[in-house]
Amino acid sequence: MFNRAYYLLIGAMCLAAPTLSVAADQAEEYRERINRGTVGIISGGVNGTYIRIATDLANVLDHRDDLRILAIMGKGSVQNIDDILYLKGIDIGIVQSDVFAFIKRQKKHATIDQRVHYITKLYNEEFHLLADKSIKNIEDLAGKKVNFGVQGSGTYMTASIVFDTLKVDVNPVSFDQGLALEKIKRGEISALVYVAGKPTSLFKDVDAKDSVHLLDIPLTDEILDTYLPSRISSEDYPQIVPAGQSVDTLAVGAVMAVYNWGPGTARYRKVSHFIESFFRRFDEFQSPPRHPKWREVSLTAVVPGWTRFGPAEAWLKKSAIAGSGELRTAFEAFVKSQAPSLANRLASDTEKEELFNLFLLWQSRYQQ
Numbered sequence: 001m002f003n004r005a006y007y008l009l010i011g012a013m014c015l016a017a018p019t020l021s022v023a024a025d026q027a028e029e030y031r032e033r034i035n036r037g038t039v040g041i042i043s044g045g046v047n048g049t050y051i052r053i054a055t056d057l058a059n060v061l062d063h064r065d066d067l068r069i070l071a072i073m074g075k076g077s078v079q080n081i082d083d084i085l086y087l088k089g090i091d092i093g094i095v096q097s098d099v100f101a102f103i104k105r106q107k108k109h110a111t112i113d114q115r116v117h118y119i120t121k122l123y124n125e126e127f128h129l130l131a132d133k134s135i136k137n138i139e140d141l142a143g144k145k146v147n148f149g150v151q152g153s154g155t156y157m158t159a160s161i162v163f164d165t166l167k168v169d170v171n172p173v174s175f176d177q178g179l180a181l182e183k184i185k186r187g188e189i190s191a192l193v194y195v196a197g198k199p200t201s202l203f204k205d206v207d208a209k210d211s212v213h214l215l216d217i218p219l220t221d222e223i224l225d226t227y228l229p230s231r232i233s234s235e236d237y238p239q240i241v242p243a244g245q246s247v248d249t250l251a252v253g254a255v256m257a258v259y260n261w262g263p264g265t266a267r268y269r270k271v272s273h274f275i276e277s278f279f280r281r282f283d284e285f286q287s288p289p290r291h292p293k294w295r296e297v298s299l300t301a302v303v304p305g306w307t308r309f310g311p312a313e314a315w316l317k318k319s320a321i322a323g324s325g326e327l328r329t330a331f332e333a334f335v336k337s338q339a340p341s342l343a344n345r346l347a348s349d350t351e352k353e354e355l356f357n358l359f360l361l362w363q364s365r366y367q368q
Helices: 004-036 047-062 077-086 099-104 156-164 177-185 264-281 292-296 310-320 322-336 347-367
Strands: 038-042 068-072 092-096 115-134 145-147 171-175 191-196 211-216 228-233 246-259
Touching: 004 038, 038 077, 038 264, 047 068, 047 092, 047 246, 047 264, 047 292, 077 092, 077 099, 077 115, 077 156, 077 246, 092 115, 092 156, 099 156, 115 177, 115 228, 115 292, 115 310, 145 177, 156 171, 156 191, 156 246, 177 191, 264 310
Parallel strands: 038 068, 038 092, 145 171, 145 191
Antiparallel strands: 092 246, 115 191, 115 211, 115 246, 228 246
């Protein structure tokens, strides 16, 4: 009896083996397919602009298993660089453009500008300095507790640079931004710094009874060596900035960064596929319900001190060539309109072609 049951069991297992093998093969093929099309983007905290930008990328570009975007909350620019370099599953990160300068100052990540490149500049983020109304200007913060955000975050990095540059010696503390806002209201700290695209949702519930306001940032020559001038108006935060008034501040660029994968690698191919889809469908990010910061993005904008990732550079060059027909017609008309003063100076077709190529380069870099 035992022998008969044993042989029946073995026979059933043999009959089932092909089915199990097929199922295992199908599962492996599916695992390979979804991983091949999945791109991990490390962004920012729940109240920031980075996570909303990453979420927009997922909402627009997700296409079954062909391309899937994982929008991942991060802990700031410095940590995002670490994650791009070392964390499995992270392909792209959103960081502040001054992160290289900070990392080099810290003597961390040798040759960082060779290991991490950029796909595109995204937009500018504003430096928000929110303080108790008893604080009238940034100099009044000397010796006071000011929240710089979580250590390693982009806000902490930029706050350190700005207060050092302005020579205002504050007592930096590190709380998450939501807690820091509550501590200002309770009088436990004097101010907080938050670098984020305006308007940020962090301040959406702040009103006049909270007795806080935004401080002007002195736009000195030293500050403007690193940052762009910007302004926050009552339209951005009607509950904080009085109607018709504005606050002078600075802005820092947000950059879509990527590890410099070598051609032929699986990660290179995956990121290249993301870039092609993103650039081709870029117009879909320019209108609601996408974040209004998308309307500030120029794919051709150059980020000083950074190198553009090869596939992104190649796509933009190809696009410029494909779209240069109308530009060439306009260029030719311009040259003829200047005759003989300009046309006579272009002695050959070669010189004219060189001038046209310089015009295309200028147009791609500075017409933003």
